[in-house]
Every structure is written in structure tokens, then in C-alpha cells.
Amino acid sequence: MKIVLAPMEGVVDHLMREMLTQIGGYDLCITEFVRVVDQKLPARVFTRLCPELLQGGKTRAGTPVRVQLLGQEPHWLAENAARAVELGSPGVDLNFGCPAKAVNKSRGGAVLLKETETLYRIVKAVRDAVPAQFPVSAKIRLGYDDTSLALDNAKAIAEAGASSLAIHARTKSDGYRPPAYWPWIAKIKQQVKIPLVANGEIWNAEQALLCQQQSQCQDIMLGRGALAMPNLARHIRDQAAPLPWPEVLALLMHYSEFEIAGDKGKYYANRVKQWFSYLKLQYPEAQQLFSQLRLLTKSRDILQLLEQQRSD
Ligand SMILES: Cc1cc2nc3c(=O)[nH]c(=O)nc-3n(C[C@H](O)[C@H](O)[C@H](O)COP(=O)(O)O)c2cc1C
Numbered sequence: 001m002k003i004v005l006a007p008m009e010g011v012v013d014h015l016m017r018e019m020l021t022q023i024g025g026y027d028l029c030i031t032e033f034v035r036v037v038d039q040k041l042p043a044r045v046f047t048r049l050c051p052e053l054l055q056g057g058k059t060r061a062g063t064p065v066r067v068q069l070l071g072q073e074p075h076w077l078a079e080n081a082a083r084a085v086e087l088g089s090p091g092v093d094l095n096f097g098c099p100a101k102a103v104n105k106s107r108g109g110a111v112l113l114k115e116t117e118t119l120y121r122i123v124k125a126v127r128d129a130v131p132a133q134f135p136v137s138a139k140i141r142l143g144y145d146d147t148s149l150a151l152d153n154a155k156a157i158a159e160a161g162a163s164s165l166a167i168h169a170r171t172k173s174d175g176y177r178p179p180a181y182w183p184w185i186a187k188i189k190q191q192v193k194i195p196l197v198a199n200g201e202i203w204n205a206e207q208a209l210l211c212q213q214q215s216q217c218q219d220i221m222l223g224r225g226a227l228a229m230p231n232l233a234r235h236i237r238d239q240a241a242p243l244p245w246p247e248v249l250a251l252l253m254h255y256s257e258f259e260i261a262g263d264k265g266k267y268y269a270n271r272v273k274q275w276f277s278y279l280k281l282q283y284p285e286a287q288q289l290f291s292q293l294r295l296l297t298k299s300r301d302i303l304q305l306l307e308q309q310r311s312d
Helices: 012-025 043-047 051-055 075-088 101-105 109-114 116-129 151-161 182-191 203-216 224-228 233-237 244-262 264-281 284-293 299-311
Strands: 003-005 028-035 065-070 092-096 138-145 164-171 194-197 219-221
Touching: 003 012, 003 043, 003 233, 012 051, 012 065, 012 116, 012 233, 012 244, 028 043, 028 092, 043 051, 043 075, 065 075, 075 092, 092 109, 092 116, 101 244, 109 116, 109 138, 116 138, 116 151, 138 151, 138 203, 138 224, 151 164, 164 182, 182 194, 182 203, 194 203, 203 219, 203 233, 219 233, 224 264, 244 264, 244 299, 264 299
Parallel strands: 003 028, 003 219, 028 065, 065 092, 092 138, 138 164, 164 194, 194 219
Antiparallel strands: none
16 A cells, blocks of 8 residues: 655645654655646746755655646646656656636646546656656546546546556545545546556545545545644554644644744745644644634744643
């Protein structure tokens, strides 16, 4: 079994990857997406989103971090994919599942799930541009409005030479409403011979097992669940109990200190709130704290509140 930490724009940044891979259990992380439109982006765009490029493309715990690209133009995606690996990304991931409105208006993201031929052309161009030893993976949903193209899309991506395919087992229209349709992945697996990674709605070890059984897939990708339970990968692999709240609080403080020490001010407050929105599903303490924290906009104030909570 391989466990992949899902890309999550706005919350799984390098600080989060650092902490979660330090706890352990992850084989690979995928970054938030780099938006590609019509140019070769400067190196700083990649290193800002993925500072791990400056340390061999791995987190300090040694977990590889693969850059994800999102766009619609095969040529420009290929150029930027080549740049990402030159800069040290151990492969490239292509995002075909992003439901965000702004992204879909300018195409890119989930809307491409309506265009099987474009998916093929993108994967082929990127595969041709990236040296063979580097994996080119892709991530899809089951479709846009419905699942009618799920098989064709997966087959096209495989035929174009993708090394593996992560499948978030819902359509764009399903949004994040449970359930995730894991048996659909098993259906795709019968016809697509590249390794598949099952994704969607895994919050604990029981669900991980059920997902593996129903998807017929050993490898899984964890998104919101990884934030709700910071040791979810260890919980799944080694039956570790959910991390106790005081340790979660220490992680939250570490995240804040990291940020105050030199990263970007405002961005953190939004990220920590986003993290809390998942933590409160697992920890009643987070639920209580969230009602106070949601009004704060400065990292320092958030840290102060966390410190107060620790000393209570
Ligand atoms: C806040 C948020 C941001 C996300 N950002 C990305 C992204 O940048 N790239 C991507 O491919 N998927 C993105 N996703 C989708 C997740 O990677 C994952 O497929 C989805 O959350 C389902 O998995 P889960 O049920 O384990 O959370 C995002 C999801 C959320 C909730």
C-alpha cells in the first residue's frame, strides 16, 4: 500500500507537508497546483509553492513532493512540466479535477473532463517533454455532470503514457457530498492497466480498508481526512490511535510560529481556519476554539489564543 497526501489548494502548503510527513506514513505528497496559462513560468513561482525543490524535492522527513500543474494548453503544460523537473520535482502531476469556478471559466480543471481528446493531448505532450525516469501522474474526478466519460477519460490518460492515475470517486457535480463511489474505481481498473490511486472520503482506518476493498486498489490518497486527523496515515498503517488533542495543539502552535518567523502574514490566518474546519470534525476541542478563532485575522492573535488554550 502506498499513501499519498492529496493536493489541497489553500491549506496543504510546505509547512503542512513538513508536519504531516514528520508524523509519517506518507509515500508521496502532491503540491497545490501551479496555474499554467500561456507562458513558461519563472523558477520562483515553483519554489514559492514548493520550497522543497531547494532541498532535493523532498520534505525534511524524506518524503518526495511532486509539483502539480493545472491548465489546458498542452504546449505550455509541457514546457512548465519540463521546468518543474529541471528544478528538482521528482515527477509532475496534472490536475483534471479542480471544481473552482474561476478555473473552469478559463477552462483547465474539471471542465476538461468533458474533453477526452484534450486530456489525451495534454498527458501526451507532458509525457514527451519530461525525461522517462520521472513519473507523470494525473488526477481526475469521475466526470463533470455525470460518469458517462469516466472510462474513456481514464483510458485516454493511460494511453497517453501517464505513470499512474488518482481518481477522486465523485463527479464535479457531486462536489464533496458523501458518498464517494469507490466501486467505480474497480470498474475503471478492469480496463486501465496503469496503477490507480483511490481518493475520496477516507477519514479513518475502517474507511480506508473499505475503500481498498471496493475500489480494488491498494494505493490511496488522503485529503481532508489527513487534516482532520494529523496522524491518519499512521492510524491506517499501524492502527495508531488518533493524535491526542494536546499534540494537535502543539502542531497548530508550531504552524503559527513557523509563519510568524518569516512566511506571509495574512495567508496563514486563512489557512489555519481552513485546517480548523476539518479538525473540528474529529476534535470537540477544535470545535470550541474555532468559534473564537474565526474572527481573528492576524497570525499573532491566533498564536496567542492557542497559547492561552494550552495553559488552560
Ligand atoms: C480545500 C481543498 C483544496 C483542494 N485543492 C486541490 C488541488 O489544488 N489540486 C487537486 O488536484 N485537488 C485538490 N483538491 C481535491 C483533493 O485533492 C481531494 O481530491 C478531495 O478533497 C477528495 O479527497 P478527500 O475526501 O480525502 O478530501 C482540493 C480539495 C479541497 C477540499
